[in-house]
Amino acid sequence: MAFTTQRKVRFQHCDPAGIVFYPRYFEMINSVVEDWFEEVVQRDFNQLHVESGTGVPTAAIDTQFHAPSRLGERLTFELAVQTVGRSSLTLQIIAYCGDQKRLTSSSTLVYVDLNSGKPVPWTEAMRQHFTVENL
Structure with a gap:
């Protein structure tokens, strides 16, 4: 089952016309x-x-604004x-307002050791939560 959450479009997300300025969508996606x-x-x-010294930087992102x-x-x-993958994960993220699709994004994250900057395998504790599905 897909993870679902909501975000309110705030003034900080918008250009002077009151429309979301596209880079702000990437902040929303990251959150x-x-x-x-x-x-x-x-x-x-x-x-x-901080505690584990690992991270999940975005290696690739492809987004369509509808x-x-x-x-x-x-x-x-x-x-x-x-x-x-062994140390990567591709996520599909779709944003809607009501029934209207606003954006579709495919984002690849890589699990890395922050000291070396090199990919490391996902831990089994994390991997067990990665259920592949399509939206």
Whole structure:
């Protein structure tokens, strides 16, 4: 089952016309991924980055913007795991406002040791939460 969460479009996300400025969507996507790690994978970013000395930088992201989002709207984000590698993970993220699709994104994260910057295998404790599905 896809992870679902909501974000309210705030003034900080918008250009002077009151429409989400596209780079702000990437901040929203990152916050959705961060929430997914905490709520589903059961590893918050403090545990990953600070306590464990590991991280999950974005190695690739491909995003299509389908319709504008406006100040005050509530966006529903759905996140699903597309593929799992030894040290990588590709996520599909779709944002809706009501029934209207606003964006579709495919994001590949790599699990790395922050000291060396090199990929490391996912731990079994994390891997067990990676269920591949399609949105």
